[in-house]
Amino acid sequence: MTPTTQQLFEASDETWPAARVWTQGPWTLREGKGGGKRVSAATANGSVTEADIAAAEDAMRSMGQTPLFMLRDGEDQLDTMLAGKGYDIVDPVTIYTLPIERLTDKPIPRVTAFAVWEPLAIMTEIWAAGGIGPARLDVMARAKVKTGIFSRWNEMPGGVAFAAVHDGICMVHAVEVRPEQRRQGVADWMMRKAAFWGRAQGANHLAVLCVKQNEGANALYRALGFAPAGGYHYRQHPA
Numbered sequence: 001m002t003p004t005t006q007q008l009f010e011a012s013d014e015t016w017p018a019a020r021v022w023t024q025g026p027w028t029l030r031e032g033k034g035g036g037k038r039v040s041a042a043t044a045n046g047s048v049t050e051a052d053i054a055a056a057e058d059a060m061r062s063m064g065q066t067p068l069f070m071l072r073d074g075e076d077q078l079d080t081m082l083a084g085k086g087y088d089i090v091d092p093v094t095i096y097t098l099p100i101e102r103l104t105d106k107p108i109p110r111v112t113a114f115a116v117w118e119p120l121a122i123m124t125e126i127w128a129a130g131g132i133g134p135a136r137l138d139v140m141a142r143a144k145v146k147t148g149i150f151s152r153w154n155e156m157p158g159g160v161a162f163a164a165v166h167d168g169i170c171m172v173h174a175v176e177v178r179p180e181q182r183r184q185g186v187a188d189w190m191m192r193k194a195a196f197w198g199r200a201q202g203a204n205h206l207a208v209l210c211v212k213q214n215e216g217a218n219a220l221y222r223a224l225g226f227a228p229a230g231g232y233h234y235r236q237h238p239a
Contacts, residue, residue: 005230015164015171034135041070067237087235096226097207103195113193115147130176158186163194170198
């Protein structure tokens with residue numbers, strides 16, 4: 001059965017976990033410790049008021065975080081309220097998913113992609129070159145069932161990704177391919193390796209989150225057979 005949108009959001013939280021998560025009033029609040037928007041944004045658990053927004057802003061500022069909210073598909077009222085307060089839209093994202101057997105239908109060539117944890121030094125170097133530094137590596141380390149994916153291509157390091165499993169969903173994050181190795185199928189093989197690894201952990205679906213303006217990545221996931229299953233965007237305080 002295809003995962004629900006709620007299951008996919010839960011998998012995102014569990015496979016890319018914040019340093020701290022708690023409920024305050026109608027909010028789920030997250031302390032990201034520099035790990036990026038997904039682990040720092042507040043999400044609503046129901047209807048909210050202007051006073052509720054102010055309380056969430058205060059809580060985020062008390063952690064040294066700029067107020068940031070994640071708006072999932074259908075949360076139009078909150079989206080309008082935040083727009084009225086001057087919040088800007090940032091990073092609209094599509095959630096993609098597909099049955100895991102769709103990417104375990106052919107063997108991976110030898111010495112092409114490996115499941116590796118802890119990350120090798122070359123893996124952290126490739127991530128760092130793509131803007132994925134120590135704070136995001138800390139996010140990866142907090143996930144429970146996880147692996148890094150390392151690819152070699154043309155007898156050279158090709159790319160890296162991170163995969164983790166929750167509730168039957170293998171979610172892939174932090175996909176980075178070295179510039180000189182792009183458009184040669186490296187990301188394709190890494191996603192397939194993630195599927196084989198995820199299946200071994202009991203997952204039956206593969207999922208990935210992709211910023212809408214990343215045309216190349218969106219095209220890759222669609223070509224692999226991923227289908228959109230939902231989406232979200234952020235509203236960030238103009239300060």
